[in-house]
Amino acid sequence: MANLPYAQRTATLMTMLDKIKTASVPEKFSQDFVAEKLLMKGGTPRSIIPFIRKMGLVATDGTPTERYKEFRNPAKSGTAIAAAMRELYEQLFEMNEYVHDTNQTTLKGLIVEATGAEQNSNVVSKTLSTFQALRKIADFDSVPEEEITVSNETADPAPEYTLPQIHSQQPSNNGGEGINLSYTINLNLPATTDIEVFNAIFKSLKQHLIQE
Numbered sequence: 069m070a071n072l073p074y075a076q077r078t079a080t081l082m083t084m085l086d087k088i089k090t091a092s093v094p095e096k097f098s099q100d101f102v103a104e105k106l107l108m109k110g111g112t113p114r115s116i117i118p119f120i121r122k123m124g125l126v127a128t129d130g131t132p133t134e135r136y137k138e139f140r141n142p143a144k145s146g147t148a149i150a151a152a153m154r155e156l157y158e159q160l161f162e163m164n165e166y167v168h169d170t171n172q173t174t175l176k177g178l179i180v181e182a183t184g185a186e187q188n189s190n191v192v193s194k195t196l197s198t199f200q201a202l203r204k205i206a207d208f209d210s211v212p213e214e215e216i217t218v219s220n221e222t223a224d225p226a227p228e229y230t231l232p233q234i235h236s237q238q239p240s241n242n243g244g245e246g247i248n249l250s251y252t253i254n255l256n257l258p259a260t261t262d263i264e265v266f267n268a269i270f271k272s273l274k275q276h277l278i279q280e
Contacts, residue, residue, distance in 0.1 A: 069184035070159040073122045074194040076115045078201045084108060084116050085205070089140050096130035123152040146207025153202055168203050175199065
């Protein structure tokens with residue numbers, strides 16, 4: 069059964085995320101930082117720190133990650149949360165790739181199925197609450213630039229064709245038997261589905277190169 073992560077207090081999680089956006093990036097995301105810089109003191113905020121790590125915002129050594137910095141950027145905040153959710157609830161997305169768009173009843177059913185817990189259990193309730201809170205601020209529609217940019221190195225290369233060997237006979241200077249020569253032409257054709265382009269290329273080759 070899946071062990072789906074959740075925040076002990078969803079409201080505290082959302083408050084902490086809001087404060088992370090406005091506070092400067094610390095060297096270490098520690099209990100002291102949460103208490104002194106985010107002004108969230110007590111045991112409840114401290115209990116949220118492990119979940120922040122699970123979201124991929126903070127490394128195991130407490131160092132803020134690139135996702136942490138992206139989350140603070142208003143233009144990337146939603147996609148950062150969406151990426152975190154796909155990791156946190158990987159099994160739910162495997163069960164339904166559009167789980168972030170499902171209604172509460174369907175979502176709860178998937179959580180019950182994945183965890184094996186009772187429908188009214190604390191695990192199901194807190195997981196459901198955490199998922200719903202995060203998806204309100206997540207942006208699943210934006211595709212990161214690196215996923216849609218295709219470089220020249222990764223683009224499909226143009227097809228390469230090898231023409232059959234061409235034989236020709238050069239006459240001897242002394243009137244004797246000529247010299248037999250053969251050569252092969254490797255042709256890189258443009259990436260196109262227009263058959264007229266290929267016809268024009270081969271017609272030109274036949275006229276200028278492939279002669280009896």
